[in-house]
Amino acid sequence: MTYCLAIKVNSGLVLASDSRTNAGMDHINTYSKMYAFDMPGERCFVMLSAGNLATTQAVINLVERDLEQNAPTSLNTVAHLFEAADYIGNLSCEVQRQHSGGTLRSGVNLETTFILGGQIGEQPQELLLIYPEGNYIAAPPSKPYLxxxxxxxxxxxxxxxxxxETSLGDAARCALVSxxxxxxxxxxxxxxxxxxxxxAGRLHLEHRMLLDIDDPLYVDIQxxxxxxxxxxxxxLPQFDWEAALRPPSAG
Amino acid sequence: MTYCLAIKVNSGLVLASDSRTNAGMDHINTYSKMYAFDMPGERCFVMLSAGNLATTQAVINLVERDLEQNAPTSLNTVAHLFEAADYIGNLSCEVQRQHSGGTLRSGVNLETTFILGGQIGEQPQELLLIYPEGNYIAAPPSKPYLxxxxxxxxxxxxxxxxxxETSLGDAARCALVSxxxxxxxxxxxxxxxxxxxxxAGRLHLEHRMLLDIDDPLYVDIQxxxxxxxxxxxxxLPQFDWEAALRPPSAG
Structure with missing residues (x-):
C-alpha cells in the first residue's frame, strides 16, 4: 500500500508521501514515490504515485526520456498543467496496455494513480489527480487537498x-500528522x-525534506x-453524568 | 453503512453508535443500533450492530423472546460474557441460514457484526466483537477499543x-470525536x-445519551x-525553511 497527499494553499503547494512498497507481506521494500521535474524560472512539477511500481517506474522513465530527447510532447512543451496531466495519463495507459497481455493470466493489477502539482510560467499553480484510466480531476476549491x-x-x-488561507508551514505540519x-x-x-x-510563483522547488522515524523533528511532532x-x-465539555461517577477505586 | 465503537477503560465501558441505515443512496433511514439488556444488580449487557438490518432485528427479537420465555439459554442464564457472545453468534448464524435460500438469488449480504459489552455478577466487565460467522474476539488489552x-x-x-487508565468521561468524549x-x-x-x-461493578446501565446534530453540547464539542x-x-515545531518563505502577498 501507499499513502500520498498534496495540499494547495494560496501561498503554495505541499506534496507528501510515504515510502513503503509491498508485494505480499513478505516482500516489503522502500521506494521513493515522489518525482520532481524542476526547470527553474520556467516551470516546476512534482508527481506522487500510488499503485503498480513497475507502471510507475516505466511512466517516470518515459517522462525523463522525452525531456532528454526534446520530444514533441514533454513536460517542457506542455502549455497548461492539465496538458501535463493528459500527457502523463496517456503514458500510463500506454504502459498498462503494453503489459496487459502478460498480466491477464497472473491477475496482477497494473494500475497506478498519480498526483501532479506544479506551475507553468505565469499560470496559476495547480494540483491534479490522474486516474489509471488517464483522466484527471483538480483539487476541490474549498478543501484543497488530494x-x-x-x-x-x-x-x-x-x-x-x-x-x-492555511499557511504553507501549517499545511506541511498537517501533512505530516496525516x-x-x-x-x-x-x-x-x-x-x-x-x-x-x-x-506559489517561484517556478523552482526550493524546499524538500526527508524524515525518518527517528528524526528528532519527527519524534517531536509525534x-x-x-x-x-x-x-x-x-x-471538551464535561457531561452531566460525570459528576455522579464513583471516584476511581485504589485498585 | 454504520459506525459503532466501544471502549473499555478500567473504570467502565463506553459504547457508541450512529443511527443511519441505507439500502442504496435513495433509501436512507434512521434506526438505533444500540440494544441494552439491563438486569439491575445482577447483570448488564449492551449490544451494537453493523450489517444487515433484518438479521440484526431478528437476532434482537430472539434475544428478547428467550428472556421473556425463560428459555434454557438466554442472556439471563449465561455465566460468562463469552457464553453470551456464543449465544448471540449462534442466533446470528441461525437467522442467516434461515434466509440464505432467498438471498442467494438476489446477492444480498445477510451478515451482521455485533459488539457486546457488559458484566455478569462479580466477573470482570468485558467487551467482545462477534463476527457474522458466530466466533468472537475480546478488545486488545493495551488499546482497549473495538x-x-x-x-x-x-x-x-x-x-x-x-x-x-483513560477516564470514562474522556473515553466518551473521544468516542464522540471519533x-x-x-x-x-x-x-x-x-x-x-x-x-x-x-x-464497572455497577451491574446497571445508568447513563445513556442521545445527541443530534443540533444539540448544543454536540455543537460545542465540534x-x-x-x-x-x-x-x-x-x-508543532516550525520548519527551517519557513523563515525563508516570502511574506504572503496582499493579493
Missing amino acids: QIGEIKYGKPILDRVVRP LDSTMRSNVSVGAPYELAIYE QIWNKALIDGINA | QIGEIKYGKPILDRVVRP LDSTMRSNVSVGAPYELAIYE QIWNKALIDGINA
Whole structure:
C-alpha cells in the first residue's frame, strides 16, 4: 500500500508521501514515490504515485526520456498543467496496455494513480489527480487537498484544518500528522516520509525534506501532537453524568 | 453503512453508535443500533450492530423472546460474557441460514457484526466483537477499543487517546470525536448518536445519551475540537525553511 497527499494553499503547494512498497507481506521494500521535474524560472512539477511500481517506474522513465530527447510532447512543451496531466495519463495507459497481455493470466493489477502539482510560467499553480484510466480531476476549491492510496485514516485532520488561507508551514505540519496517523493504523504505510514544499510563483522547488522515524523533528511532532490530542479531548465539555461517577477505586 | 465503537477503560465501558441505515443512496433511514439488556444488580449487557438490518432485528427479537420465555439459554442464564457472545453468534448464524435460500438469488449480504459489552455478577466487565460467522474476539488489552462498520476515519484518535487508565468521561468524549470525524467523511454515517456509559461493578446501565446534530453540547464539542486541532497543528515545531518563505502577498 501507499499513502500520498498534496495540499494547495494560496501561498503554495505541499506534496507528501510515504515510502513503503509491498508485494505480499513478505516482500516489503522502500521506494521513493515522489518525482520532481524542476526547470527553474520556467516551470516546476512534482508527481506522487500510488499503485503498480513497475507502471510507475516505466511512466517516470518515459517522462525523463522525452525531456532528454526534446520530444514533441514533454513536460517542457506542455502549455497548461492539465496538458501535463493528459500527457502523463496517456503514458500510463500506454504502459498498462503494453503489459496487459502478460498480466491477464497472473491477475496482477497494473494500475497506478498519480498526483501532479506544479506551475507553468505565469499560470496559476495547480494540483491534479490522474486516474489509471488517464483522466484527471483538480483539487476541490474549498478543501484543497488530494489523496491517493490508503486515504481514510489521514483524511479527518485534513478536513478539519486545510483551507485556502492555511499557511504553507501549517499545511506541511498537517501533512505530516496525516501521514503519521495513517502509518500507525496500517503497517503497509511507512517512513521515511518525503515532503516537497513549493512556493506559489517561484517556478523552482526550493524546499524538500526527508524524515525518518527517528528524526528528532519527527519524534517531536509525534509527541507534541499526541499530547495536544489528549489535552484537546480533556478540554471538551464535561457531561452531566460525570459528576455522579464513583471516584476511581485504589485498585 | 454504520459506525459503532466501544471502549473499555478500567473504570467502565463506553459504547457508541450512529443511527443511519441505507439500502442504496435513495433509501436512507434512521434506526438505533444500540440494544441494552439491563438486569439491575445482577447483570448488564449492551449490544451494537453493523450489517444487515433484518438479521440484526431478528437476532434482537430472539434475544428478547428467550428472556421473556425463560428459555434454557438466554442472556439471563449465561455465566460468562463469552457464553453470551456464543449465544448471540449462534442466533446470528441461525437467522442467516434461515434466509440464505432467498438471498442467494438476489446477492444480498445477510451478515451482521455485533459488539457486546457488559458484566455478569462479580466477573470482570468485558467487551467482545462477534463476527457474522458466530466466533468472537475480546478488545486488545493495551488499546482497549473495538469498532465495526466504517472504522478507518475514526481510528487514529482512538489509537492516540484510549488507554486502560483513560477516564470514562474522556473515553466518551473521544468516542464522540471519533463518530464526528467519520460522519464528516462518509455520508452513510450520521447522527443522532447514541452513547451508553457503563460504570464497572455497577451491574446497571445508568447513563445513556442521545445527541443530534443540533444539540448544543454536540455543537460545542465540534467547535472546540476543530479549534484544538488547528491550534495543535500550529503549535508543532516550525520548519527551517519557513523563515525563508516570502511574506504572503496582499493579493
